[in-house]
Amino acid sequence: MQYFPVRRQRRSVDLPEKPKQASGDQKPSQMNNKLNNFSTSILAIVGLIASAASVQASAGRAPANSSNGPDRPNVVLFLIDDLGWADLGLTGSTFYETPNVDALAAEGVFFSNAYAANPVCSPTRASILTGKYPSRIRLTNHSGYGGAHGPGHQLKPPQVVGNMPPEDVTLAEALQAAGYATAHVGKWHLQAHHGKGRTHFPEANGFDVNVAGGKKGQPAAYYFPYTHEKYPQNNITDLDDGTEGDYLTDALTDKAIGFIEAQADSDQPFFLNMWYYTVHTPIQPRTDKLDKYRKKAAAMGLNATMREALPEHQSFSHAHQDNAAYACMVESMDENVGRIIDSLKRLEIEDDTIVIFCSDNGGLSTGSGLMSPTSSGPLRAGKAWIYEGGIRVPLIVKLPGKVKAGLTLEEPVITTDLYPTILELARLPLQPQQHVDGVSLQPLLSGQQDTLEREAIYFHYPHYHHINTMGPAGAVRAGDYKLVEVFETGKVELYNLRDDLGETNDLAASMPELAAKLTKMLHDWRDHSGAVMTTENPDYKAENDWRSNP
Numbered sequence: 001m002q003y004f005p006v007r008r009q010r011r012s013v014d015l016p017e018k019p020k021q022a023s024g025d026q027k028p029s030q031m032n033n034k035l036n037n038f039s040t041s042i043l044a045i046v047g048l049i050a051s052a053a054s055v056q057a058s059a060g061r062a063p064a065n066s067s068n069g070p071d072r073p074n075v076v077l078f079l080i081d082d083l084g085w086a087d088l089g090l091t092g093s094t095f096y097e098t099p100n101v102d103a104l105a106a107e108g109v110f111f112s113n114a115y116a117a118n119p120v121c122s123p124t125r126a127s128i129l130t131g132k133y134p135s136r137i138r139l140t141n142h143s144g145y146g147g148a149h150g151p152g153h154q155l156k157p158p159q160v161v162g163n164m165p166p167e168d169v170t171l172a173e174a175l176q177a178a179g180y181a182t183a184h185v186g187k188w189h190l191q192a193h194h195g196k197g198r199t200h201f202p203e204a205n206g207f208d209v210n211v212a213g214g215k216k217g218q219p220a221a222y223y224f225p226y227t228h229e230k231y232p233q234n235n236i237t238d239l240d241d242g243t244e245g246d247y248l249t250d251a252l253t254d255k256a257i258g259f260i261e262a263q264a265d266s267d268q269p270f271f272l273n274m275w276y277y278t279v280h281t282p283i284q285p286r287t288d289k290l291d292k293y294r295k296k297a298a299a300m301g302l303n304a305t306m307r308e309a310l311p312e313h314q315s316f317s318h319a320h321q322d323n324a325a326y327a328c329m330v331e332s333m334d335e336n337v338g339r340i341i342d343s344l345k346r347l348e349i350e351d352d353t354i355v356i357f358c359s360d361n362g363g364l365s366t367g368s369g370l371m372s373p374t375s376s377g378p379l380r381a382g383k384a385w386i387y388e389g390g391i392r393v394p395l396i397v398k399l400p401g402k403v404k405a406g407l408t409l410e411e412p413v414i415t416t417d418l419y420p421t422i423l424e425l426a427r428l429p430l431q432p433q434q435h436v437d438g439v440s441l442q443p444l445l446s447g448q449q450d451t452l453e454r455e456a457i458y459f460h461y462p463h464y465h466h467i468n469t470m471g472p473a474g475a476v477r478a479g480d481y482k483l484v485e486v487f488e489t490g491k492v493e494l495y496n497l498r499d500d501l502g503e504t505n506d507l508a509a510s511m512p513e514l515a516a517k518l519t520k521m522l523h524d525w526r527d528h529s530g531a532v533m534t535t536e537n538p539d540y541k542a543e544n545d546w547r548s549n550p
């Protein structure tokens, strides 16, 4: 049963309005306008793209190769590292250009209220492959790392399991057992940093093929040979067939297309787990794109003197998307998503392939100054925060004929849902004993239901991170409301996200009954789901607090 009434969620995107011309010179005070215009803009943009796509489709195309059979679609799961929810044209960015991802949304369903299960990398990755909350498998931070701690930190974070638990039956293992050829390409980050060998690499978790996946959370470099003498632990060593000038995002796509081509004529369906390293640091663009975005930034008035920062606790959020190098990385990501989708079309397997697009956490938009590469506006804060900027991510699901095209759904969903959703779209039996924290989105995708019968979704991040001055926190999203609990103080904040996407108006004092109810739900969930809390640090002295002595 739903505790809170949820309005009808499904909307047609075929609206007559034209997208608003958003100003690149976005002042903090204009955030609310952008926020209010968001729904109209996004729906109109998607509608325009959908119209174009339907014209193209009606022009006729050879029937899809059905060698995989209609009941066994291929699966391509794009996961972009650190891509912010607001980093797409689809979600209102006027500086970045993402025509391929925007078009993908027009051909499938866009979830505007989708969440990463955690505000940093490894836990969300594990949530996708296990269908469990990161707290349930005690992997609530980067693999094997409990986060910053010491006498300057008021709370002691819990120990974090370093590896994704081997006893879990991963999504890849489930598909492999059902006869799928499985390939992981790109960032993995699910073996403990201190672990030896390749004991918890993709090949130990259901993948026949592993290209470039290992312990590292970022590449040493984006240019061949993808190494750096100062960061040898981040070297990518299994792409040594490249040549000088090769760019990692392009090279990973080459490998992925090679896998797709090899599988296209086979009777065996495939699962491509396409987990790009981009747009994570180091911010290294393809230099041939730089000039375009430098000129664009100048034309939009986005230069250093215009830069502004929004205060966020004892640090700042970047107010504008204005980093030309980051914009190039976003464009390379989009181009390569497009290349893979084009290969599905060329091989005539597009209609037999589920395509999912998601990010593992919010954009890198906070810090002590203006060095963070993106801005999450209109969302609050960014990566490593429990505010929307840290956990809300773009999610698109496309499967022609089975998934409605061109819909935006507002139902809150979370990365734990992908496991059962993929199984159900592939007409495979659900494994409820495994994906215990996920719900299949198939009834939403097919249009059978407008909402899920889910009370709430939960977040648990009991860690410190140098770009998050709020510290350890948790949250619950139920209907339109979200409650945030700050662990250092026990203070709770309550927001109505339908009216206040930017989490600016704390309703905890004016709606005490709802705040108490959600607080109890969050605490009960922690008690029942194995979530481990922070503990008081007896060595802490306020005068030594890390935020005062960065």
Ligand SMILES: [Ca+2]
Pocket: 081, 082, 120, 121, 280, 360, 361
């Ligand atoms: Ca990440």
